[in-house]
Amino acid sequence: MSEAARPQDQATTSKTAGAIEAARAQGRAAFVGYLPAGYPDKETSIAAAIELARNGADVIEIGVPYSDPVMDGPVIQQATTEVLARGFRLPEVFEIVEAVVKATDAAVLVMTYYNLIDRMGAEEFAGRLAAAGGAGAITPDLIPDEAREWIEATDRHGLDRVFLTAPTSSPERVAKIVAASRGFVYGVSVMGVTGARDQVSDAAERVVAAAKGVGAERVCVGLGVSTRAHVQEIGRYADGVIVGTALVAALRDGGPEAVAALTAELTGARAAR
Template sequence: MAGNLDLLGSVLAKAEDENRAALVGYLPAGFPSIDDGVRAVTAMLEGGCDIVEVGLPHSDPVLDGPVIQTADDIALRGGVRIADVIRTVREAHAATGAPVLCMTYWNPVDRYGVERFAAELAGAGGAGCILPDLPVEESEAWRKAAEQHGLATVFVVAPSSRDERLARITAAGTGFVYAASLMGVTGTRESVGEQAQDLVRRTRATTDLPVCVGLGVSGGEQAAEVAGFADGVIVGSAFVKRLLDAPDIESGLAGVRELAGELAIGVRRRA
């Protein structure tokens, strides 16, 4: 079964046609439990997300802040495995028809087997993979497997990336480009900042791929601000925090849906 790279492209194009940014949500698989994680990812899509990223929890998530690290730790202590990540992708996509990507550090994929991981992700209806720590120069094996199975390969660019480096990264990627809004780890912040806008401008000069901005967006106002200059707005820690702070899972799911709705209004407002 082929992956859903074309579906990802059509959803991003539809958002552009509607003169808005796409809303991309993130949650790690297995959090707060494997079954409830599937429900939470599905709730994000039902609440207003266009696309979701399902995280593969990792013991050393160097690019993630304390909120996502806490969620990863809960998932790992709960026994989450790659099979559960694939299941989360499969069930969320089957329930909603939306594009679902996996976001993972490279080591688990390398150990699992590149071809095996790509085949299973595509077989689950996955749209692609975001690989924040895989250097483009070392990505040929993954990109070959991803292309064979119809998966997007999404690379991350940062404000520190020079223009020549941006061009090299974007030439190798497919689906969209993940622009990290600032130097540092994931987490909600008071302001996303001008660095993000400049990074989007420089990235667009190198590619026709949509540029989606992540790191720091936590509410509708920030979503509207980022939607004013980006093709997509990526939100992770704020969703995780809704689940962490909830007194029970039903309240947490309601909070996730509520936040997705608030953010969906924001990306349509485009301040």
Template structure:
């Protein structure tokens, strides 16, 4: 079984959904981003999601867009991603995924990207703009280097599409709870449970839900039907406003540690 699946299953064995936390690589600087990711793991995150800054982040809401824009403006380079992943995996037991738009993998070359990610100790990648139909090169490279590959399932995914997503994913399926960009919201879309149910019915062993999760009540609600809960914007805002200590406190709150 995959590193990511192991982490989700370990949480399930404890009678809870996995807590998955997202932070951008290199924000606000390389060393702080490493410290923040470690703090996430130390305060309840089972899986860490390290976002690779990109100039056209079609899925990311304003808080994450602003953070990654700042990282790019200071001269971020892809080498930093692998250095950050290596530092975090050396310091924690959490599974560490990267979240990246396909263009960045394609430009480096799927084989080179997969090899470097595996060498850094990464568990795999979430690719929000890549569909299984177009992912042959990435699937082959990920298989060659024993990496997880997480594809997205949306409220609009047809049963046939859902089966393809379930078959192509390894680790978990990322259930999108609403149509739109990431960002903290006051309520969780009622589409989230339908997406999880449809993905499970299509054969997905694990389905984790993201987009719009920002409070402990959201985590508890989604945890009632999903295998994992993904939080991004709320953690990035905490890092922006209060640094590593604020990330640790927010993670502890969301994971139920406090």
């Protein structure tokens, strides 16, 4: 059986799976924190990502700014719009990833719309990401049916590839997503864009169960997570909890120090000094 057909059992070679399994061994769900690349500037974005790791994040998502972010809510859209306005270019993300990897033990993924990978070329993008020490990529708008080139490139470079499954995904679609993913499956808890919400959707647990039911070893849940209570609730049934908007708002309002404090609060860790 090819690696693409059974990727989720590759904990020994997948950086992301390794981080999630290490958290599981400690009796907890992994904490996955998202921040946009280059926001509010390159050095500050690196410092903020390092604070994520120092305060309990097991996996770090570095979001690549994009002009038409169909999945992102207003907080993240505003942040990435500012980054693009200052002249951000794609190669900068590899420099950011490399700096964060060198400074932390966290698995570092990029989250990007596939058009950016396609324009650079799947092979070049995967090669540069691997050279920077990145663990892999989350591609929210790419479906496995159209991902052959990306799957082949990530296989060649030993990168994780994370596909998304949603409450509306059919059983057949979920099975394809699980088979194509490597590292973990991203469970979307609500339909719509990212953003902090008061309550966790009751669909989140069903999304995890559906993916587990067709063989997923690791499912992380995101969209709407903003409090310690959310993290604890999702951690009961998911392998990882993904937080984005709340962290971006903290960075906007208080810089890396605010990211450190919020991460420590969400993970239950004491803020690093």
